[in-house]
Amino acid sequence: MTAIAPLFLDPYRLAFATFMAERREPEAISRLRHAAFARFETLGWPTRRQDAWRFTDLAALQALNLQQPSDARIDAAALPTLETLTHRLVFVNGRLALALSQVRALPEQTTIAGLAQSLSTHSPRIESVLDSLPGLQSHPFSALNTAFWEDGAFIYIPRGTVIEEPIHLLFYATGGDMAVYPRLLLALADGAQATVVVEYRGQGRSLNAPLAELHLGDNATLHYHQVQEESPQAFHLGGIRVRQSRASQAQLHLFSSGGQLARTDLEVLLDGEQAGCLINGLTLGQENQTGDYHLRIEHAQPHGTSEQVFKSVLDGQARAVFDGLIHVRQYARKTDARQTNRNLLLSRQAQVHANPRLEILADDVKCGHGSSTGFLDPDAEFYLRTRGIPWSQARALLVHAFANDSLSRIALTPLRERLGRVLATRLALDSIEGN
Amino acid sequence: MLEIRNLYATVEGREILNGIDLIIRPGETHAIMGPNGSGKSTLANVIAGREGYVVTGGEIRFDGKNLLEMDPETRACEGVFLAFQYPVEIPGVANLYFLKAAVNAVRKYRGESPVDAMDFWDLVHERMELVKMDESMLKRSVNEGFSGGEKKRNEVFQMAVLQPRFAVMDETDSGLDIDALKVVADGVNALRNPERGFLVITHYQRLLDYIVPDYVHVLVNGRIARSGGKELALELEQQGYALYNEEPGRARRAA
Numbered sequence: 001m002t003a004i005a006p007l008f009l010d011p012y013r014l015a016f017a018t019f020m021a022e023r024r025e026p027e028a029i030s031r032l033r034h035a036a037f038a039r040f041e042t043l044g045w046p047t048r049r050q051d052a053w054r055f056t057d058l059a060a061l062q063a064l065n066l067q068q069p070s071d072a073r074i075d076a077a078a079l080p081t082l083e084t085l086t087h088r089l090v091f092v093n094g095r096l097a098l099a100l101s102q103v104r105a106l107p108e109q110t111t112i113a114g115l116a117q118s119l120s121t122h123s124p125r126i127e128s129v130l131d132s133l134p135g136l137q138s139h140p141f142s143a144l145n146t147a148f149w150e151d152g153a154f155i156y157i158p159r160g161t162v163i164e165e166p167i168h169l170l171f172y173a174t175g176g177d178m179a180v181y182p183r184l185l186l187a188l189a190d191g192a193q194a195t196v197v198v199e200y201r202g203q204g205r206s207l208n209a210p211l212a213e214l215h216l217g218d219n220a221t222l223h224y225h226q227v228q229e230e231s232p233q234a235f236h237l238g239g240i241r242v243r244q245s246r247a248s249q250a251q252l253h254l255f256s257s258g259g260q261l262a263r264t265d266l267e268v269l270l271d272g273e274q275a276g277c278l279i280n281g282l283t284l285g286q287e288n289q290t291g292d293y294h295l296r297i298e299h300a301q302p303h304g305t306s307e308q309v310f311k312s313v314l315d316g317q318a319r320a321v322f323d324g325l326i327h328v329r330q331y332a333r334k335t336d337a338r339q340t341n342r343n344l345l346l347s348r349q350a351q352v353h354a355n356p357r358l359e360i361l362a363d364d365v366k367c368g369h370g371s372s373t374g375f376l377d378p379d380a381e382f383y384l385r386t387r388g389i390p391w392s393q394a395r396a397l398l399v400h401a402f403a404n405d406s407l408s409r410i411a412l413t414p415l416r417e418r419l420g421r422v423l424a425t426r427l428a429l430d431s432i433e434g435n
Numbered sequence: 436m437l438e439i440r441n442l443y444a445t446v447e448g449r450e451i452l453n454g455i456d457l458i459i460r461p462g463e464t465h466a467i468m469g470p471n472g473s474g475k476s477t478l479a480n481v482i483a484g485r486e487g488y489v490v491t492g493g494e495i496r497f498d499g500k501n502l503l504e505m506d507p508e509t510r511a512c513e514g515v516f517l518a519f520q521y522p523v524e525i526p527g528v529a530n531l532y533f534l535k536a537a538v539n540a541v542r543k544y545r546g547e548s549p550v551d552a553m554d555f556w557d558l559v560h561e562r563m564e565l566v567k568m569d570e571s572m573l574k575r576s577v578n579e580g581f582s583g584g585e586k587k588r589n590e591v592f593q594m595a596v597l598q599p600r601f602a603v604m605d606e607t608d609s610g611l612d613i614d615a616l617k618v619v620a621d622g623v624n625a626l627r628n629p630e631r632g633f634l635v636i637t638h639y640q641r642l643l644d645y646i647v648p649d650y651v652h653v654l655v656n657g658r659i660a661r662s663g664g665k666e667l668a669l670e671l672e673q674q675g676y677a678l679y680n681e682e683p684g685r686a687r688r689a690a
């Protein structure tokens with residue numbers, strides 16, 4: 001390992017030097033990049049000897065000769081919409097495509113814009129929050145993102161402001177072995193509310209290593225949705241960091257059906273009393289796909305609540321990894337934290353690695369976790385078949401029922417319905433509306 | 436319509452059915468009674484085609500066709516229905532959606548187009564009244580959280596919607612109070628007609644006061660120990676199964 005790591009880093013050093021030579025940006029931002037790159041050098045490329053990377057096979061990614069992103073034209077008609085009024089930013093290979101984007105009229109002081117472009121207009125605010133969250137300190141791809149991000153989204157919602165229309169951020173990759181590092185910076189001031197849909201899509205093979213930083217002020221409410229439907233060749237190694245202040249409420253809905261390897265590392269810091277978060281994950285895997293989640297919920301203050309519900313449906317040789325830690329600090333009494341992980345295997349070759357963990361240092365807390373992995377219930381299958389429903393349809397109905405439980409938690413109707421259609425198509429079911 | 440000849444079946448390597456002969460003609464209702472563990476549900480499951488129930492001898496013909504060669508859904512589409520002794524809970528699949536999928540599967544098998552939404556709704560409502568089922572049950576997941584009585588009622592309701600030509604009712608009466616029992620019996624009686632056959636499995640004579648059978652068979656140790664008319668049920672009620680249950684030899688003599 002010691003012999004290989006420095007060799008491997010060399011192309012990154014070269015790439016970083018080239019990248020920095022072309023940058024024109026505030027000094028504070030460059031300093032962050034240098035610090036992050038130094039962190040990446042210290043961390044090195046992950047190996048399977050590290051606990052956090054034991055089940056994540058990066059060999060295929062490591063073999064690629066990754067390129068810098070380049071511009072590409074894409075047809076607006078090829079992009080999904082939410083079929084409702086939205087504020088919409090489209091990024092092609094990590095760069096804002098203005099022609100495909102539209103931000104509607106906004107309340108005063110509110111910003112929904114490209115991050116690169118905002119550096120010239122909102123530099124002090126960005127400098128004060130960018131990379132300021134704890135968490136993911138040992139995640140090399142987050143360090144790479146901070147070193148290499150070119151663009152992304154900057155969203156600032158001022159105190160008490162409610163943005164009704166969903167904010168739709170669509171990241172489209174065109175393949176060609178590019179490495180793309182989109183950055184999302186979102187800050188909700190006290191009492192602000194927003195609904196965000198971050199969608200990852202694309203064609204061909206590429207590395208997408210986004211990093212999202214979500215700041216919730218006191219009493220803020222965020223409904224955040226990550227929809228990962230990248231191509232079956234894509235690598236996705238993303239990070240999400242969240243900090244929640246007093247009595248803020250976050251819902252994070254994580255849906256994943258694309259990519260050959262799709263991993264998200266997530267850290268939520270509940271840093272104010274009565275802060276609460278719901279994390280609802282659904283992974284659909286088939287063939288050789290791997291869907292991989294690493295979560296840390298940090299309860300730092302009393303009366304916090306957290307609920308994680310992670311499900312996966314795996315066919316073929318697909319794998320799911322669920323590594324979830326609830327950490328309750330000594331001061332965080334009256335914490336209520338729950339974690340459920342349920343995996344449905346549709347084939348004998350599919351695999352799950354589940355590692356639910358609790359670390360509780362406080363007294364007087366309610367914590368619970370459970371993990372289960374199993375096949376479809378043969379009694380239910382038989383019951384449906386005795387009513388004339390063919391075997392394949394019976395199975396599809398049961399899988400749909402299992403997965404739809406996750407979708408039904410999504411309050412954003414157009415997205416819920418669209419993902420319902422994705423699910424039905426994947427299961428070759430006719431419209432399942434009314435179910 | 437249903438001919439069972441010299442049927443032998445094993446479950447997990449154990450011989451449960453030991454040579455059953457039974458012929459049910461259109462319009463007839465047969466009752467099978469017998470002690471617990473005598474093989475009643477095994478017979479029902481073999482007729483429906485459940486995995487793990489291995490037929491080791493004999494045959495079952497339905498309208499002359501070899502039933503044992505068909506998978507469970509084909510049997511259902513041919514018109515065979517099983518009301519389960521223990522209906523299965525299916526969280527996340529709404530009753531109404533499930534029923535519609537079933538009706539359309541049968542229609543597809545017959546080469547018919549999917550059911551018209553309005554016609555389906557009318558049929559469902561009419562049949563719901565038959566078993567005095569509350570409309571709220573349509574939206575609920577199949578059998579999930581249903582009481583014992585609601586589950587049994589739901590079985591009869593499904594039968595009423597699917598209108599099979601032959602139905603096996605496996606202890607549809609067990610766990611029901613007398614009012615629920617009457618509702619279930621009324622539902623079944625309303626479906627009786629000269630084309631439809633029933634095989635009613637019960638542990639108690641009580642049900643047969645309401646669903647009056649044409650024939651009663653006593654199943655003991657996987658064999659029909661005795662057959663007779665509806666009076667046989669009353670006799671069993673008085674004497675119990677002890678006569679048959681002590682040892683297979685006596686049961687055969689009694690037959």
Ligand SMILES: Nc1ncnc2c1ncn2[C@@H]1O[C@H](COP(=O)(O)OP(=O)(O)O)[C@@H](O)[C@H]1O
Nearest residue numbers: 446447451469470471472473474475476477478
């Ligand atoms: N799925 C099964 N697995 C194991 N044993 C079974 C199974 N089904 C039935 N049996 C056994 O077969 C015998 C007959 O059972 P069953 O047909 O359920 O009887 P009945 O319905 O008359 O009470 C019993 O001894 C029971 O234990």
Ligand SMILES: [Mg+2]
Nearest residue numbers: 475476520606
């Ligand atoms: Mg039984």
